[in-house]
Amino acid sequence: MREKIAGLARRWQSAYRSTSIQMILSASFTAVAVLGMVFMGLTLFLRFSATSNAQQSENSQRVLAQVNLNLDSYLRSMMRVSDAAYYHVIKDLDLAEEDPANQLELLYESNRDSLVSIALFSQEGRLLAASPMGVLKNSVSPERESWFTAATERIENLHFSTPHVQNLFDDPDYRYRWVVSLSRYTELTWDGSIQGGVLLVDMSFAGIEQICKDVDLSASGGYLYLTDDAGELIYHPRQQLIYAGLLEENNRAAAAYTDGTHTETFNGEHRQVTVKTVGYTGWKLVSVVPAEELLDNYGQLMLFFLFIVLFSVFLLIFVNLRLSEWITAPVKKLDRAVKELEAGVQQVDFDVGGPYEVEHLSHSIRSMVSTMRHLMADIVQQEAEKRRSELDVLQSQINPHFLYNTLDSVVWMTENGRTEEATVMLTSLARLFRISLSRGSNIIPIADELEHARNYLTIQKMRYKNKFSAVIEAEDGVEKLYTIKLIVQPILENAIYHGMAYADGDGEIRISARREGDDVVIDVTDNGPGMPEEVVERLLDPDAPRANTNSKGSGIGLRNVHQRIQLSFGRRYGLTIHSEPDAGTRVQIRLPALEKVPDQGKEGKP
Known part of the structure; x- marks a missing residue:
């Protein structure tokens, strides 16, 4: 019985779709x-x-x-x-x-x-x-x-x-x-x-x-x-x-x-x-x-009633055919115009006249076509910006000055017989490069991202002669989740250059990762001198002028991390900076809790 009803419903829908x-x-x-x-x-x-x-x-x-x-x-x-x-x-x-x-x-x-x-x-x-x-x-x-x-x-x-x-x-x-x-x-x-x-x-x-x-x-x-x-x-x-x-x-x-x-x-x-x-x-x-x-x-009354109904039906069919033809003519013309647009015709006439609603619909379609063309142009521009941002990220992943300074430190340690420290620095540098490459994948476990940050801090602590200490913490289960790579290191770089370079052994950087519902939050906190509010607002402003990318503390790394996260996961994710002069700085990273690698291992909304 259900199959018969379903069959009748399908035939009715098919007839409805094929009827003018x-x-x-x-x-x-x-x-x-x-x-x-x-x-x-x-x-x-x-x-x-x-x-x-x-x-x-x-x-x-x-x-x-x-x-x-x-x-x-x-x-x-x-x-x-x-x-x-x-x-x-x-x-x-x-x-x-x-x-x-x-x-x-x-x-x-x-x-x-x-x-x-x-x-x-x-x-x-x-x-x-x-x-x-x-x-x-x-x-x-x-x-x-x-x-x-x-x-x-x-x-x-x-x-x-x-x-x-x-x-x-x-x-x-x-x-x-x-x-x-x-x-x-x-x-x-x-x-x-x-x-x-x-x-x-x-x-x-x-x-x-x-x-x-x-x-x-x-x-x-x-x-x-x-x-x-x-x-x-x-x-x-x-x-x-x-x-x-x-x-x-x-x-x-x-x-x-x-x-x-x-x-x-x-x-x-x-x-x-x-x-x-x-x-x-x-x-x-x-x-x-x-x-x-x-x-x-009631017999005669019923006969009279049937006669009136039949006569009225014939009259209504004739009148309704003429009326529906007058109403649907502009709709048919609008349908032909839309088919021309689908065929790729650039100049399509949507002025079909007719009742107010149909005329309003034609104007709306013309406006929609114009808006779509502008949106397509904007999308092309946004894709170009995204590619430029990715290039900036690649440029900022390994700062040439950081690499040169690290190698100089290794040479100096070797010449002075401090081979053990040189070995530790070279080992950390090698692991840093290995995680940075990640076999070409842009999505890595949070455990690898934190390991990358740990190697980076090891090198910097040795270069700055232990002017600061670092602590990395993660809740159980968070390290098994996934994130886009190289989002913590640029934040650490800013924390070191702005807060720890002038510390006298009492500097502290703390990294903590935890889960909040369907999100993952990573906090990078330092006890440095902090920043004024106007500087904080400028750091993540995409319209702010870009400083020299080779200068320390230019902020390009923070901005690139913020844009990469939003391009990958949406506007509700990204960075939030909390800083006050003489009170330190806390940069909070908010990500979706990814329990598996998205399709094809590419950036994109999961």
Whole structure:
């Protein structure tokens, strides 16, 4: 898998490098514009969908509100019948002396379009009065019915039952009427004493069914149903199929929903469900709109959106091609000018015009070419200076006066019989020459450089008749590192000529080498008369006039060592001189810590 991805990435990079800037700009502009249009279109589409869903929700809520209002009116009319029967008929009668049947019949006759029956029962379930039918079935025990127990257990409320077949009375017509029972607890007067009872008003379910059937949600493919607070169906347009087990409804879950709009998935179908609670009863009005019906309304919008996108893409491709050609023409001209420069043409025209950025780029390239030519000239000059510095170093490595004086001292010692001292001086001189040559290598171990300094000091101490002492120290491991050769001896030469020539046996020169992180520091310290600050500043100044190289203490040796180190390792390395009159001088050499010889053994930055 990773190899396939890497292969695709390589092919993409290859195609990108071989594609013109005009094509890249055109494709980029078109892709960005199309993505922008798609994003805006999807945003508008989603916004439209959300608005459509919200409108459908508001429509369902309005429908449910209207149905709720109609049901509330219907239920209130039944409650008024119950109140009239109780407060205007039953409550004022002594049932031991008067029969309320006639008055209940009158009440029934005035509301017979919505009533099936009115009945009054004692607390034991005995029928006291009823209209229009007054004979109970032998198999019926009213006190065991749910509407009866609900009224006696919660005497302060009115109780509505779920739809059921009226099965209390013998019906001469043998009709089965679907009713919703409204029951309540009543106080009955019997022979001056108060007893409990139950008033039953059976409402025709056809009235409720008609209210719910009148709702039209067919435009959105939806329907409405009614449940009690426990989720039992009171009305459903396909109620018979549900009772027969041929269809299912999510009525139990819907009864637990709060009023408002919800989304649900039932039997794999996404639906928008709106719930409204019917007052006094706890019943739930539920409207259901399938999500597929909502999506059907978006088809035409999607077609229109696709047409707009395709048309815009063709238009954008044409416009972007023309625009990218106008932008890239100066860039192509600048590219041709750069290729001419690569071919070696001396006079190249970089005035390409075009947008500000391209014109600025052409000016920058012209300025860069001019700067490069000046830099090349400077590099040539610097190389010449470097070669001259190297020649100066070679000239200052072995001062002719030092060699002559050493040989004169050897001859004088030999003539006076001091052959042992002459031998030591000649041996030190030979070792000095051997390390100076180093088989042509310019990079030597620090141990050899310190040995070279030790031989040089041996010769000078004998020439100056031990007017000074010398100490050479090095930390463990430093002598194994590498340095360019002959950087300590010129510093010792200056220390001897300036500080030790007039010493009276108390002169001291100390050489110490140590490592500081990634650097090596070599300090050459003497206790001579020191130098003023202006002399110190002039010693390493490359622009200072050069004195006679054959004169003692001219400073050319220090300056050459400083330049050689910086040419080899960079500006952060070289010499630092600390000196004060009558306080001595300390010259510090800073080098990189080289643990091996650089490539080819030549000077250069490691």
